[in-house]
Amino acid sequence: MPGRRGGAGDGLQGADVVAAAPDRMVVGRRREPLEETAESIEAAGGKALAVTADVARAADIEAAVAAAVEHFGSLDVAVNNAGVFRGGAPLADLTEEDWHTQLGVNVTGVFLALRAEIRQMRTQPSGGAIVNIASTFGAHTRHPGAAAYAATKAAVSVLTRGAALDHIREGIRINAVSPGAVDTPMSLQPGETDADRSARARATLPLGRVTTTEEVAAAVLHLASDDAASTVGTDLVVDSGATA
Secondary structure, three states: OEEEOOOOOOHHHHOEEEEEEOOOOOOOOOHHHHHHHHHHHHHOOOOEEEEEOOOOOHHHHHHHHHHHHHHHOOOOEEEEOOOOOOOOOOHHHOOHHHHHHHHHHHHHHHHHHHHHHHHHHOOOOOOEEEEEEOOOEOOOEOOOOOHHHHHHHHHHHHHHHHHHHHHHHHOEEEEEEEEOOEOOHHHOOOOOOHHHHHHHHHHHOOOOOOEOHHHHHHHHHHHHOHHHOOOOOOEEEEOOOOOO
16 A cells, blocks of 8 residues: 655655555464565665554554555555455355455455545545456456355456546546466465476466566556556456466
8 A cells, every 4th residue: 555656757666655464374464574565665765654454344444544644644546455365165165254254355355445545535636546456366267166256356346447437536546457377375276386386387378477476566556657547447457368
């Protein structure tokens, strides 16, 4: 969740950043890597603030937005990237707990974040830009064992478009990025190593490799920047050609 843009001429890559994630012992979603992210931004010459927040709790999200405004003066860009996957088995074998966990984070979390961000941005003369992270699983493709996850990510795509129409006249641009397989642990199949995934990607993906996190970030930066000033309600697929 970037707090505000950087100085003139340096674009969004000069943004002051508020990084928010829940304080729970899950890889990638605990306090230590959150603080490491903030420290790496500051080490590169930027400004950053680490905030713990559970996206499924409205009060936490509202507090994170308030922290961004308090520390940096405004909320110009927001990126909603929280997501969980609970699957691998047919839908009939999915537990209610796993269903509600995915729905709570992937859909309700995006709704609560959007609502808090929009309420702040509509008070700002310059409005703002929001990018939601959806997935190719959902609106673009389906896969056995991922029906519930795909349903939640399809909801993110539709929610993005609906919110974009609701708020563009208030100066708030809302778009989504739908990554395919990305070079993160989430794209590894059970028991698969990085080398195994690379071999699978060479055989199955048109590009011959999975997408890098830097490539997803570049897509987000574009949609959030003034270069995409007339891009409203789009769902940009970044998937190594998997859904071409």
